[in-house]
Amino acid sequence: MPKKDKLPPYVIHPSTALISKGFDPSLSVGSARPAVFRSSTYVFSSPEKAKEAFEVALGKREPSPDTELIYARLSHPNAEILETHLTALEPEAKASAVFNSGMAAISTIFFTFCKPQRNFIYTNPIYGGTHHLISELLTPMQYTGHPVMAGQTEKLQDVIYKTKNLDLIFIETPSNPTLTITDIEAAVEAAQSHPDKPLVVVDNTFMGPTFQHPLEFGADLVVYSATKFLGGFSDLLGGVIIGRSQKHIQQLQGTRAIMGNILQPDECWILDTRLPMVxxxxxxxxxxxxxxxxxxxxxxxxxxxxxxxxxxxxxxxxxxxxxxxxxxxxxxxxxxxxxxxxxxxxxxxxxxxxxxxxxxxxxxxxxxxxxxxxxxxxxxxxxxxxxxxxxxxxxxxxxxxxxxxxxxxxxxx
Ligand SMILES: Cc1ncc(COP(=O)(O)O)c(C=O)c1O
Known part of the structure; x- marks a missing residue:
């Protein structure tokens, strides 16, 4: 066995992980860069492995390193490579999921973690598309959103304490377009003392993974419009969710499989090549x-x-x-x-x-x-x-x- 295989793995920094992790050249005929895997469906090595793959997809068992792929609407190699690299961007992150736009990612969060007849809180102003989702889709479906002005720490904590049946707190910071900054840690503190333990989600599109790390302040999920700084060239649409819990990301991937809004292989490959330069x-x-x-x-x-x-x-x-x-x-x-x-x-x-x-x-x-x-x-x-x-x-x-x-x-x- 070569010496390097006997040693414990290195602890490496994000900029190294983005280049060296998440991809095995032997799975791409030795190519130094990942191939684009455009197949819509995957061939199982045995009926038993097919059964296992479906059990994992349905959340009935944990994935293993040799769990096989099923169908590209659920996941595909380029999504998996990209998700490994995105996870490396955020300290405290355990897993990530990729979507075909920022709005697809945000909608999937609401439809996974919020329930009709229950409440969520969001900071205002907020990106117009997110506002549209709340007013035109969620509100008519009896999801009740409570806006709080961005940057008002005491008010935000007060609304969190007072809102019953609370599923989620959605913070966009800095706010679009007024650049007001909301205190993530204060929201997390209030959320943790709430009996419903609502999830704290941060839209980190404006600061990107370079200038703000919401998970370090206790947020549960970070969401990005990857169309913006992650993509960086105004030539692709994409959305990303990074989580501190594998379970939350699996739930989101479950909704993604139903909604069919996974990022396509070519887009995943392009976005992946952009990450080391973000x-x-x-x-x-x-x-x-x-x-x-x-x-x-x-x-x-x-x-x-x-x-x-x-x-x-x-x-x-x-x-x-x-x-x-x-x-x-x-x-x-x-x-x-x-x-x-x-x-x-x-x-x-x-x-x-x-x-x-x-x-x-x-x-x-x-x-x-x-x-x-x-x-x-x-x-x-x-x-x-x-x-x-x-x-x-x-x-x-x-x-x-x-x-x-x-x-x-x-x-x-
Ligand atoms: C802060 C913020 N979040 C989310 C989005 C939505 O992203 P997408 O256009 O990729 O759906 C945008 C788009 O401008 C945005 O500015």
């Missing part, structure tokens, strides 16, 4: 953003600029310092002249493109009130701080001097 990309984008917001913050056409590097509120600052390792590359600003001023700014941009989405290597800018959050009534938008004069930017990896020049000239409308 941290490098995010750090470069965040550095660019810091330099830009620092330069423009005093521009006379900016009424207010929201970015974690410029927090003024003392309570927000404390949560940020405890919870985040960096400020990220999304920022929003309120501009002089209401919607007209915001639209002029968008029209003037020459490098940064007017598009929704974020987290790509190219910079994008949008007007949330009339796009991503436009289904919400004007009165409610105003209460949530999604005002007519607000634009949201996602800064990419271009040279920050060019982006700065573009933003500065666009601000002079």
């Amino acid at each position: 941290e490098i990309r995010m750090r470069s984008e965040s550095q660019n953003t810091k330099l830009i917001v620092e330069q423009i913050k005093k521009h006379p056409n900016i009424i207010e600029l929201y970015h974690p590097s410029l927090i003024k509120d003392e309570k927000q600052k404390k949560i940020y310092q405890k919870q985040c390792n960096g400020s990220g590359s999304i920022f929003s600003m309120r501009l002089q002249g209401g919607q007209k001023g915001a639209f002029e700014f968008l029209r003037n941009l020459r490098i940064i493109k007017n598009a929704v989405s974020l987290g790509g290597m190219e910079s994008l800018c949008c007007h949330p009130a009339t796009t991503t959050h436009s289904e919400i009534s004007p009165e409610r938008l105003f209460e949530l701080g999604i005002t007519d004069d607000l634009v949201r930017l996602s800064i990419g990896i271009e040279d920050h001097r060019d982006l700065l020049q573009d933003i500065e000239q666009a601000l002079d409308y």
Whole structure:
């Protein structure tokens, strides 16, 4: 036996695990990179192994290293390789599941862990699609959601303590598009003292695995729109859930098999190739953003600029310092002249493109009130701080001097 097989396994860091774990070249004819396994169905080595595979899929027994695959709607090799790598991204994570969009992942969480006639709590503002899911699908089906303004720690804890029959607490932090930060640890504390032991789920899309690790603060599940920073090139849709408990992820995979919303093999392969560079990309984008917001913050056409590097509120600052390792590359600003001023700014941009989405290597800018959050009534938008004069930017990896020049000239409308 070679010496390396006699030694205990290394303890390795996430950036090494992303490259060296989760894939055996001998299963891909020696290929140094995984093959794409596009088969919809898998051949069993015996009827007994088929029986075992179905027992595992139905949760009747634990999986073993040689449990065989069944059918690609349940799982497939590229999903398994990707899920192993995603688990390595989060300290405290035990398992992961991949979905064909961020919204597919979020919907699967609600349909797995919430029940009709019972309650869940969510922070507000929240991504428009999640808001749509709650108002157009969950509410008419008698799932009762209780919104709490993002960042209001005491209020959030109070609502958790007072809500009976509570299944889940869904926190999006920082909030989209106002960048308000919610204290994950405080929510977890309240959830743990609640008799129903509701799950705490964090949408970590904005900070990504580089700047915030919700499981370290006691959250049960982290969800990502992998369409954003994980994919990083605005060329694929994907969703990811990472959990501290294998059981929760198995439950989600069970719902995924029913809903048929697993990420396809080609997309899994592409997303997997992007993961080792996520941290490098995010750090470069965040550095660019810091330099830009620092330069423009005093521009006379900016009424207010929201970015974690410029927090003024003392309570927000404390949560940020405890919870985040960096400020990220999304920022929003309120501009002089209401919607007209915001639209002029968008029209003037020459490098940064007017598009929704974020987290790509190219910079994008949008007007949330009339796009991503436009289904919400004007009165409610105003209460949530999604005002007519607000634009949201996602800064990419271009040279920050060019982006700065573009933003500065666009601000002079
Ligand atoms: C914070 C957040 N969560 C979830 C989603 C939904 O992701 P997807 O578009 O991949 O379904 C988005 C999309 O913009 C988002 O910004």
